[in-house]
Amino acid sequence: MPTLNETMGAYSELFMLLAAGTYTVAFIAFAWDLAKSSKTLRAVDLKAAALSGAEAASVPVGAGVGASGGAFDRADSEVAGPVGRAERPTSSVSGSQGSGAGLTADGGMRYGAERRVPARVAVALAVLGAAIHAAGVITRALGAGRVPWGNMYEFLTTGAFVAVAVFLVVLIRRDLRFLGTFVIGLAIIMLVAASVAFWTPVGHLVPALQSYWLIIHVSIAVMSSALFTLTFAMSALQLVQSHRQKTVAAGGADKLGFMRLVPNALSLENLSYRINAIAFVGWTFTLMFGAIWAEKAWGRFWGWDTKEVWTFVIWVVYAGYLHARATRGWTGTRAAWLSIVGYLCVVFNFAIVNQFFNGLHSYSGL
Numbered sequence: 001m002p003t004l005n006e007t008m009g010a011y012s013e014l015f016m017l018l019a020a021g022t023y024t025v026a027f028i029a030f031a032w033d034l035a036k037s038s039k040t041l042r043a044v045d046l047k048a049a050a051l052s053g054a055e056a057a058s059v060p061v062g063a064g065v066g067a068s069g070g071a072f073d074r075a076d077s078e079v080a081g082p083v084g085r086a087e088r089p090t091s092s093v094s095g096s097q098g099s100g101a102g103l104t105a106d107g108g109m110r111y112g113a114e115r116r117v118p119a120r121v122a123v124a125l126a127v128l129g130a131a132i133h134a135a136g137v138i139t140r141a142l143g144a145g146r147v148p149w150g151n152m153y154e155f156l157t158t159g160a161f162v163a164v165a166v167f168l169v170v171l172i173r174r175d176l177r178f179l180g181t182f183v184i185g186l187a188i189i190m191l192v193a194a195s196v197a198f199w200t201p202v203g204h205l206v207p208a209l210q211s212y213w214l215i216i217h218v219s220i221a222v223m224s225s226a227l228f229t230l231t232f233a234m235s236a237l238q239l240v241q242s243h244r245q246k247t248v249a250a251g252g253a254d255k256l257g258f259m260r261l262v263p264n265a266l267s268l269e270n271l272s273y274r275i276n277a278i279a280f281v282g283w284t285f286t287l288m289f290g291a292i293w294a295e296k297a298w299g300r301f302w303g304w305d306t307k308e309v310w311t312f313v314i315w316v317v318y319a320g321y322l323h324a325r326a327t328r329g330w331t332g333t334r335a336a337w338l339s340i341v342g343y344l345c346v347v348f349n350f351a352i353v354n355q356f357f358n359g360l361h362s363y364s365g366l
Helices: 004-058 071-080 091-097 117-144 152-171 177-196 213-249 257-261 265-298 306-327 333-356
Strands: none
Touching: 004 117, 004 177, 004 257, 117 152, 117 177, 152 177, 152 213, 152 333, 177 213, 213 257, 213 265, 213 333, 265 306, 265 333, 306 333
């Protein structure tokens, strides 16, 4: 007869499976929102082009040439929209038709007045998936009789939950629904990896982990990693958006219409920088508290263990990113690539160092 711990562990795995399934449907809904909204924006563009053509035909030849307040200048200013905002349809079309108004987030990533049903459904499904995911994390904790981040399986499942939870909390104040496909997609990958590659049965901790410092040190690391996950998605989108903006500005075809739902590259970079600054503070505390815990467990603050070294490497990369952007003018694609390199170091530290490098931090459970 299975014990209570085994039963709770089985329930946890079931909840994780249900959460992954719910996230998958939410992922599809977010992707549907991008596709549908992009199609709507293209339709608005066609209407705007038709109206612009009709207005141009009714204006006498030369009326808009060389005049600062001419009809062509007014049309251009309407299409360009406010500085710092994502592309929007012309005010005349959006005002008369209403179908494309507010579909794109502005530079402040504020919510518009539009009713995007797929996006609302996607967010609702993400909330449901997060609730089921939370039940999986809690039942795992009850089954283990401790905090559920004592091995790679637990760290990955808890980290995926925190990443989604942070995303949903930020959604209350900022319209980051354009990130939904990427954040939920990463959460699905993390859950699948946890179940396939890093599954570990419910069990007790090794003696070195039986400390209150596990709660302090690892909880901050999980939160920081979740924030780094958000900024990784933003930086990747920033690179795509920057390339698209340059292509369109040079007169090339816009082959990534769905990116019109994403704020411009500068807005993405600014928000990514702010979140990275917060996550960097958390990672600094992760490093500090880890050193204190090492002194308590092994009698030294630093021992050049592989895990310790890579934790420090991550700190150096993000410190370099913040310093280069703030004082050396490293903006644009260079800043985005530094942020991405930092996150790849986080992934390497977790997936490779834990599994293939022997050391005092080899607690993967594999």
